[in-house]
Amino acid sequence: MKALVELIYLLSVILFVAGLRYLNSPATARRGNLLASVGMALAIAATLAGKGISHLWIILAGLLAGSIIGAVAARKVKMTAMPQMVGLLNGLGGGASALVATGEFVRLSPSIPLDTVVTIILSLLIGGVTFTGSLVAFGKLQGLVKGTPTVLPLHRAVTILLSIAFLLLSFSLHISPLAVFTTMAIISLILGVLLVIPIGGADMPVAISLLNSFSGLAASGAGFVLKNNMLIVAGALVGAAGMILTFIMCRAMGRSLLHVLFGAFGGKEELAEEAGERRVRSIDVEEAAMILAYARSVIIVPGYGMAVAQAHHAVRELADELEARGVEVKFAIHPVAGRMPGHMNVLLAEANVPYSKLYDMDDINPEFERTDVALVIGASDIVNPAARHKKGSPIYGMPILEVDRARQVIVIKRSLSPGFSGVENELFYNPKTMMLFGGARDVVQELIKEVKRLD
Amino acid sequence: MGIVDSLFVFVLAMLVGFEVITKVPPTLHTPLMSGANAISGITIVGALLVAAHSDSPLTEVIAFVAIVMATVNVVGGFLVTDRMLQMFRKETRKKA
Numbered sequence: 001m002k003a004l005v006e007l008i009y010l011l012s013v014i015l016f017v018a019g020l021r022y023l024n025s026p027a028t029a030r031r032g033n034l035l036a037s038v039g040m041a042l043a044i045a046a047t048l049a050g051k052g053i054s055h056l057w058i059i060l061a062g063l064l065a066g067s068i069i070g071a072v073a074a075r076k077v078k079m080t081a082m083p084q085m086v087g088l089l090n091g092l093g094g095g096a097s098a099l100v101a102t103g104e105f106v107r108l109s110p111s112i113p114l115d116t117v118v119t120i121i122l123s124l125l126i127g128g129v130t131f132t133g134s135l136v137a138f139g140k141l142q143g144l145v146k147g148t149p150t151v152l153p154l155h156r157a158v159t160i161l162l163s164i165a166f167l168l169l170s171f172s173l174h175i176s177p178l179a180v181f182t183t184m185a186i187i188s189l190i191l192g193v194l195l196v197i198p199i200g201g202a203d204m205p206v207a208i209s210l211l212n213s214f215s216g217l218a219a220s221g222a223g224f225v226l227k228n229n230m231l232i233v234a235g236a237l238v239g240a241a242g243m244i245l246t247f248i249m250c251r252a253m254g255r256s257l258l259h260v261l262f263g264a265f266g267g268k269e270e271l272a273e274e275a276g277e278r279r280v281r282s283i284d285v286e287e288a289a290m291i292l293a294y295a296r297s298v299i300i301v302p303g304y305g306m307a308v309a310q311a312h313h314a315v316r317e318l319a320d321e322l323e324a325r326g327v328e329v330k331f332a333i334h335p336v337a338g339r340m341p342g343h344m345n346v347l348l349a350e351a352n353v354p355y356s357k358l359y360d361m362d363d364i365n366p367e368f369e370r371t372d373v374a375l376v377i378g379a380s381d382i383v384n385p386a387a388r389h390k391k392g393s394p395i396y397g398m399p400i401l402e403v404d405r406a407r408q409v410i411v412i413k414r415s416l417s418p419g420f421s422g423v424e425n426e427l428f429y430n431p432k433t434m435m436l437f438g439g440a441r442d443v444v445q446e447l448i449k450e451v452k453r454l455d
Numbered sequence: 456m457g458i459v460d461s462l463f464v465f466v467l468a469m470l471v472g473f474e475v476i477t478k479v480p481p482t483l484h485t486p487l488m489s490g491a492n493a494i495s496g497i498t499i500v501g502a503l504l505v506a507a508h509s510d511s512p513l514t515e516v517i518a519f520v521a522i523v524m525a526t527v528n529v530v531g532g533f534l535v536t537d538r539m540l541q542m543f544r545k546e547t548r549k550k551a
Contacts, residue, residue, distance in 0.1 A: 230497070
């Protein structure tokens with residue numbers, strides 16, 4: 001029986017690897033997700049069959065409650081709320097792994113072999129940090145916690161002290177197992193808060209990917225505790241996936257992971273040095289509609305502002321309207337636009353924009369100089385030319401979408417306020433740039449009306 | 456199985472992970488993340504084992520909470536990923 005269970009676990013692992021492989025291509029991604037879920041179902045069924053039916057009521061009640069909550073949440077969540085949904089799910093996985101480690105500790109205590117103690121402690125730490133870190137990320141994205149970076153007094157010192165305390169306590173577990181373990185659990189939870197709370201909104205793509213990686217590593221840790229290879233492998237796969245995404249996000253911001261975690265980027269008010277001297281050209285909706293409708297080519301650059309305003313459906317409609325007039329419309333997507341990796345892609349997909357119209361940064365940048373109008377909707381830092389030449393600027397070195405190379409630039413934005421980085425946006429003062437002030441959705445809807453009227 | 460054996464498996468699996476997920480197109484970053492996230496709910500197997508082994512009310516409570524959390528992770532993760540992937544299309548269905 002044991003061998004059979006192990007063989008089914010092996011099959012699950014193969015399905016996970018195949019599933020992730022298929023998730024690499026849009027054509028096969030759905031099948032990949034399905035394969036992985038079959039692998040999961042097999043793993044659960046094999047575990048239940050292999051272990052007999054002790055405590056069945058706990059198990060069934062837990063599975064039922066979790067399935068209902070999960071299914072309802074997955075159906076109800078809005079696509080614009082996807083970053084916080086993913087954040088929350090990461091946290092639940094991490095928390096569950098920490099609880100598995102805790103359960104094993106309680107059951108085996110007080111006579112636990114040393115190597116098991118080590119793995120239990122590591123799982124507790126990673127799982128605990130993932131749990132509260134993700135809850136903080138969720139709170140920030142949901143607007144429950146202030147989105148700006150929050151650095152507490154003595155932030156770094158407290159973090160270091162708590163980490164040392166955690167380490168020391170792990171050597172004192174024999175004194176009073178349950179009390180010490182509980183203290184360590186609490187410390188790991190606090191560390192999770194301290195890790196994520198200094199990270200600001202625009203750095204969330206990095207934080208979410210990192211927590212994603214952690215949730216996998218925590219599952220892997222639970223596998224170490226239980227000496228279960230399937231858990232180790234599945235967790236490691238997710239850990240690797242999250243790590244790759246984390247690095248992609250960091251590269252897209254031109255910053256290192258450490259800088260994101262400890263840099264407390266943005267929120268500082270270093271602007272206004274040159275502001276005021278330069279002129280901003282502002283236009284009204286009719287003029288903008290005219291420019292767009294008579295252009296040959298338009299590249300739309302969406303940012304977080306489009307997500308906040310839920311303007312993606314209106315943007316699609318505008319693109320359709322322009323295309324019907326013979327304008328060539330493309331979308332340029334910066335890797336860190338929005339609050340999670342691929343945020344803009346998901347929203348535009350929801351609005352029925354085919355993904356063949358979405359272009360990555362490297363593919364679209366050479367096209368701007370051949371483009372009549374770049375239409376920036378609710379984006380700032382990712383199109384700021386200062387990143388190219390202004391040494392000393394916090395965003396210097398970040399790869400940007402080079403909209404300023406287009407013949408004309410229209411920027412839809414609520415105000416001139418700088419982007420998340422707190423850096424004044426040079427683009428707004430470029431003579432080619434026309435500002436169209438207002439909320440993204442209202443402005444785009446007005447634009448649609450005006451473009452229609454031109455017929 | 457010692458900790459070193461586990462480490463062996465872990466490192467190899469990480470390498471497989473890096474190999475399998477090298478070139479994800481940005482379009483799929485979110486679904487990849489939420490799909491991978493659902494897989495990390497595999498810790499549900501650990502939670503089930505804790506429940507099956509449990510010998511005190513405390514471990515029973517811990518196991519129950521862990522099962523609920525992991526199940527939400529698994530079910531929510533896979534369903535929401537599928538919902539997203541359903542929306543991705545290559546071409547516009549109706550020509551405007």
